[in-house]
Amino acid sequence: MLSFIIRRTLLAIPVLVGIVVVVFFLIRAIPGDPCTAMLGERATIAACERFNAANGLNEPIWVQLTIYMRNVFTFNLGESIRFSRPVNQILIERLPLTTELAGSALLIAISGGVPLGILAARKHNTMVDAGTMAFANIGVSMPVFWLGLMLAYIFAVLLKGTPLALPPSGRLTAGVFSIPYFEVWSWNLVEGTFWAKLNEYISNHYIFNTFITGQWDVWWDAVRHMILPAITLATIPLAIIARITRSSLLEVMNKDYIRTARAKGASEKRVVGRHALRNSLLPVVTIIGLQLGLLLGGAVLTETVFGLAGIGRALFDAITGRDYAIVQGFTVVVALGYVMVNLLVDISYGYLDPRIRVK
């Protein structure tokens, strides 16, 4: 098992390096330079000269690439041209939102999709099956941003004044703050150290932070703000997971060993739960891994609709605003997450189906 994990990890490295290089060149291929994008009217030749020198844009392209690669591997993602702040700091502030959003969405998608799929497969060829699959088909066909706007309309306008009303934008109600756990517990953190940054990053997961420190009012506020975006983002993955679970379970239910289990007199619950389900999970796990890319793409749209300052929206702004450092830095992080999740998926294959380990 260990050699299988190591082999998989090594295979991921060239893909990661490839992504870093592609992003580097892609962002430089975008017409318009950072100087004009930043200084606008004031972008005279002399001003641009100074600007480029200050931001290291005068070096030959391969020197820039080498510096960039070296920085990436030492986890220094440079400074945003637009905000004049380190990209690391911007990540610390914005990544937690997207992680929480994508995490809750994935949780909803799995805990909704798998049971729905099982239900449809157990009631194969009945109205329940047809209804579930119709729901799933509509689910995968919906534009994410449209669903978001419609949910916002329903829960913020139509249901206004009822207990079901939910806020359509933002992360917390204005005036509500999540106090970081290290302040609540009065830890002594030295400003600027890695340890302090790490704690700041963790505490920016508001739902988590308020939960462990018992700030229940703030926690409930954060959760309420998260419901609509999370449901919006979860719908498509949920539908896809439901479909795959159903078809995979149906296929397994026809296998000889299921008949054997039945012949032994095992209860239906045991047949499905112990014999069929685990063997039908492999394609489901694959699909869950693949959903991450979809979630990140969807996060751009969801964050736009719900006015959330996460990395999806930030990345979009940076691409259109030619902020090289942010685009490069964020893409590296996104790609790293993507590759790591796929790695986890590969490893869980080895766990679910021991035959794969040997190959």
Add this chain to the structure above:
Amino acid sequence: MLSRRKIAEQLETAAADSSMLLERPISQWRLTIRRFRGRKSGMIGLTIVSLLILMAVFAPLLAPFPPNEVLIGKVDVGPREKPCVHLLGCDKSQPQHILGTDGNVRDEFSRIIFGARVSLTLGLFTVTIALLVGSTLGAVAGYAGGWFDNIIMRIMDVVLGFPSLLLAIAIVAVLGPGLQNALIAIAIVSIPAYARVMRAQVLAIKETDFVAASIALGSSARQILIRRVVPNALTPLVVLATLGVATAILEAAGLSFLGLGAQPPTAEWGSMLASERNNVFTSPHLVFFPGIAIMITVLGFNLMGDGLRDALDPALNK
């Protein structure tokens, strides 16, 4: 446990099949069509898609107004009017706008009808480009093998390493916003899927006896690839392409929503929705209807693709 009626039915179909065989052999395609017809969801999808194509072709006849005509001063109507259908009890003195008017006093219904042209063309073009490029790359890579295969497939891995919408955004940023560039971006993003499927197919077919026979007969590699391998590898690509149209339309709508795809005043569903999104709380119909149009179109292609897959996959037709 099979009921007696089911057994009878099975015998019946078996008998029908064998009598059919006595008459004349059924071609693969006739068989597929017959199977496809038996799938309810596939037929629903086909119906939706056919209706949409008709709607796009006959748009000028169906739409009461030209899509970009501003109705100020021509008809007594204001911006963002609620839908008004005379049959449903809307006051006869009001001008009829089935889906209301948009922020620039244009007939929303006409714009939605013309929007079908944009979305369908876009979907079909993207998939054609991706299919041609992707399957060529995949076929050559799979057939040639070795270093060429390795390089091509690693490049495909890198492209697949990006979330597709983010990569499409980056490509549009390089090329500049616009419908045509959005089309190219989505095509590039979807190439790896076709390349991978084609390669897998070619790898399997390469080992078959009929390819060995062709080699023995002295056919050139190119001949074998084009005349023997590719025609036999197309089946899963047809399914992928149908589902690909759905994805392409959805992604294009996403790009338009972000302002990177179709530009105003083009009547495109994604950008129609985007331009009215700040008014969703006051005029929800202007967000609702374009979204429904996108959803129905995507649903149609998805259902059709599923139906085709079921019809073409012999394993499911036992």
